[in-house]
Amino acid sequence: MTSADSTVAGRPLRADARRNRARVLEVAQQVFAEEGLAVPIDEIARRAGVGVGTVYRHFPTKEALFVAIIVERLRGVGEVAQELAKGPDAGKGFFAFFEHMVRDASLNKALFDALAASGSFNQELTAEARQVMLTGLGDLLDKAQAAGEVRADLTAADVKTLMVGCLTMARQGTTDPGLIVGVVCDGMRPISPGRTPEA
Amino acid sequence: MTSADSTVAGRPLRADARRNRARVLEVAQQVFAEEGLAVPIDEIARRAGVGVGTVYRHFPTKEALFVAIIVERLRGVGEVAQELAKGPDAGKGFFAFFEHMVRDASLNKALFDALAASGSFNQELTAEARQVMLTGLGDLLDKAQAAGEVRADLTAADVKTLMVGCLTMARQGTTDPGLIVGVVCDGMRPISPGRTPEA
Amino acid sequence: MTSADSTVAGRPLRADARRNRARVLEVAQQVFAEEGLAVPIDEIARRAGVGVGTVYRHFPTKEALFVAIIVERLRGVGEVAQELAKGPDAGKGFFAFFEHMVRDASLNKALFDALAASGSFNQELTAEARQVMLTGLGDLLDKAQAAGEVRADLTAADVKTLMVGCLTMARQGTTDPGLIVGVVCDGMRPISPGRTPEA
Amino acid sequence: MTSADSTVAGRPLRADARRNRARVLEVAQQVFAEEGLAVPIDEIARRAGVGVGTVYRHFPTKEALFVAIIVERLRGVGEVAQELAKGPDAGKGFFAFFEHMVRDASLNKALFDALAASGSFNQELTAEARQVMLTGLGDLLDKAQAAGEVRADLTAADVKTLMVGCLTMARQGTTDPGLIVGVVCDGMRPISPGRTPEA
DNA sequence: AATGAATGAGCATTCATTCAT
DNA sequence: CATGAATGAATGCTCATTCAT
Numbered sequence: 001m002t003s004a005d006s007t008v009a010g011r012p013l014r015a016d017a018r019r020n021r022a023r024v025l026e027v028a029q030q031v032f033a034e035e036g037l038a039v040p041i042d043e044i045a046r047r048a049g050v051g052v053g054t055v056y057r058h059f060p061t062k063e064a065l066f067v068a069i070i071v072e073r074l075r076g077v078g079e080v081a082q083e084l085a086k087g088p089d090a091g092k093g094f095f096a097f098f099e100h101m102v103r104d105a106s107l108n109k110a111l112f113d114a115l116a117a118s119g120s121f122n123q124e125l126t127a128e129a130r131q132v133m134l135t136g137l138g139d140l141l142d143k144a145q146a147a148g149e150v151r152a153d154l155t156a157a158d159v160k161t162l163m164v165g166c167l168t169m170a171r172q173g174t175t176d177p178g179l180i181v182g183v184v185c186d187g188m189r190p191i192s193p194g195r196t197p198e199a
Numbered sequence: 200m201t202s203a204d205s206t207v208a209g210r211p212l213r214a215d216a217r218r219n220r221a222r223v224l225e226v227a228q229q230v231f232a233e234e235g236l237a238v239p240i241d242e243i244a245r246r247a248g249v250g251v252g253t254v255y256r257h258f259p260t261k262e263a264l265f266v267a268i269i270v271e272r273l274r275g276v277g278e279v280a281q282e283l284a285k286g287p288d289a290g291k292g293f294f295a296f297f298e299h300m301v302r303d304a305s306l307n308k309a310l311f312d313a314l315a316a317s318g319s320f321n322q323e324l325t326a327e328a329r330q331v332m333l334t335g336l337g338d339l340l341d342k343a344q345a346a347g348e349v350r351a352d353l354t355a356a357d358v359k360t361l362m363v364g365c366l367t368m369a370r371q372g373t374t375d376p377g378l379i380v381g382v383v384c385d386g387m388r389p390i391s392p393g394r395t396p397e398a
Numbered sequence: 399m400t401s402a403d404s405t406v407a408g409r410p411l412r413a414d415a416r417r418n419r420a421r422v423l424e425v426a427q428q429v430f431a432e433e434g435l436a437v438p439i440d441e442i443a444r445r446a447g448v449g450v451g452t453v454y455r456h457f458p459t460k461e462a463l464f465v466a467i468i469v470e471r472l473r474g475v476g477e478v479a480q481e482l483a484k485g486p487d488a489g490k491g492f493f494a495f496f497e498h499m500v501r502d503a504s505l506n507k508a509l510f511d512a513l514a515a516s517g518s519f520n521q522e523l524t525a526e527a528r529q530v531m532l533t534g535l536g537d538l539l540d541k542a543q544a545a546g547e548v549r550a551d552l553t554a555a556d557v558k559t560l561m562v563g564c565l566t567m568a569r570q571g572t573t574d575p576g577l578i579v580g581v582v583c584d585g586m587r588p589i590s591p592g593r594t595p596e597a
Numbered sequence: 598m599t600s601a602d603s604t605v606a607g608r609p610l611r612a613d614a615r616r617n618r619a620r621v622l623e624v625a626q627q628v629f630a631e632e633g634l635a636v637p638i639d640e641i642a643r644r645a646g647v648g649v650g651t652v653y654r655h656f657p658t659k660e661a662l663f664v665a666i667i668v669e670r671l672r673g674v675g676e677v678a679q680e681l682a683k684g685p686d687a688g689k690g691f692f693a694f695f696e697h698m699v700r701d702a703s704l705n706k707a708l709f710d711a712l713a714a715s716g717s718f719n720q721e722l723t724a725e726a727r728q729v730m731l732t733g734l735g736d737l738l739d740k741a742q743a744a745g746e747v748r749a750d751l752t753a754a755d756v757k758t759l760m761v762g763c764l765t766m767a768r769q770g771t772t773d774p775g776l777i778v779g780v781v782c783d784g785m786r787p788i789s790p791g792r793t794p795e796a
Numbered sequence: 797a798a799t800g801a802a803t804g805a806g807c808a809t810t811c812a813t814t815c816a817t
Numbered sequence: 818c819a820t821g822a823a824t825g826a827a828t829g830c831t832c833a834t835t836c837a838t
Contacts, residue, residue, distance in 0.1 A: 584783070812826095
């Protein structure tokens, strides 16, 4: 909703061009989500009802297309976190966010990849989006830590990593996602006196 | 370590053949580890110093080669777990195993893949090896649970999942593996009365 | 001559595409004719002055390319026969057709293969074309038999077989095609009373 | 049974070597007959119960192996013809030979290939065997022509060609071999006054 | 002599990307 | 701008032939 509609920084796209760009993005996300990165661009073009050329007009590279998807997703995630940080109970909010994210992304390979693979691509291209995401998450985390609900030694990056980890596990489909999230969330809580972790 | 040297069940391979087979396996593991499954067989052959034909003589398919790696690894992991299960302090053993595994495999993509992707391939081919692994891990887990050191509601499959998750995270390289393992191990411990998890 | 220009049944191909398709077909026919089915697709592409990809765009499989050639040929043969069947002297027409066909195809391995191998491929794909051919030939044969110029116990399929046989022989290059055709045509005539065949 | 047992002209092979050579030849003939020339040498070696090396020891090339089969066959055919030429009724003998050959070879792809493909290989290697064959057939033909049972303008080479042609047709399996042979044999008979061939 | 492991050129096919229409 | 045809490098795999054991 911000200003992510132009190809790079050119003039505002023509209406039909914008429509095509959006359509391709949407389809690509779905297709990648369903079948993985190996899907040929031709297939995406076909499903989007446009020619390959059109895909390449908007995204000069297959990687660029994927990065675009990632960026869009990361931005969304960051915004949600930001929202929750403004709420009253940051502790509850934090864990809810974590759980929600995992539940959500475990159903959506594209979102998963957006998080997981955000490091595997031309870093420069995703840098900004990752920052947005980490900032939102960071704000939420800070508050939760201030409230004593989360281990103080965790950084936003650590939490993101743990989130991706939970996603990977959830996606395996071999274990109840609830249990996984339970274990990890539990592990993120401050170490109570009654426990002897790692001892 | 057992008798995994012959192709399938034929006569013991000739000395040079066995050497080549081992060399290919070793190289393939490394190369796959470094660059992922996309590496051409030709590349593996080249690095192993043999012709493509030789690779194909020993492993009739690229998948077969990968499966062979997985199987070898899983077997190893299972055996280690089995060993530890026989030790005195199962709780300590369990967490040590978990930590060790993650630390180890985070340096070795092949081992990681062996664990992570063991479900993505011709199930039949890896079934046995996976069983060996789960059995070993299960024995260790049982003892640790009996000793009250691990949440009773976790199964061997859950633990394996958590291990793979930690591996994924550790491999990202963006977070201290120790911290990750710390969090997850902590989460696997029984819930102490002094804590209000998920509350 | 009819409408065999589109790939399957899509919109009429772009001018250049149609040109390429035709060129590939033509070259493939020649090359197959000269060197047999073993010729690599790359070779055909090279000789046609296009990339391999182009060949594969038009013919998704090597077999498909060959089938296309066969189909085109069979259609042509059937149409010629049909034409002659409409003529006045069916007997003369029949033998002329036979002779012509052999003479023609003995110079063109592709046409030969079209006839000879028409049974060796995905039957479904060539079924229709074969039918066209047999129908044309059948009409001509019927008339010739009615005129008492051809043994009444021969079917269109038999005649086709004999034609292919003559072609095989002619292609050997070791015997005068005229003599061969003479012998076989002679054998197809009704058995005169003055002869004691097989006696 | 003559002197076709040594590799080329070396010393008489050791007993086991001769056994191996014969076994390979026999198997190769069968396998080629069943599956065509495309069968890998490894397959032949396997079925013959020897190593590939052994095949190559006896036949330095795949082509050489095939030539050897051809040669053996041609010799046999020539000998049969020779035999019949010595009989009383050359006319009957000639047609019987023709029919017999077709019937026989249509069941044996190797024999068929031996006849059909005898021209497709290193001519030098098969020259002698072809000569033997043509001589035998020639003797039989001469007598039949002298008896007025066969068109005088046919040469042994022509007849061989017609035989191969009939084989090709018979092998198609789409027409009754008897009918084919009937037509061709009929065509080989002298032109009776009561007929107007090619007129 | 026999064996079968090793070799590597060769082939069908796919797919990211470019460019004429 | 959109289209989709053309391109060709890349890849998994086969198989004739050589050679160490």
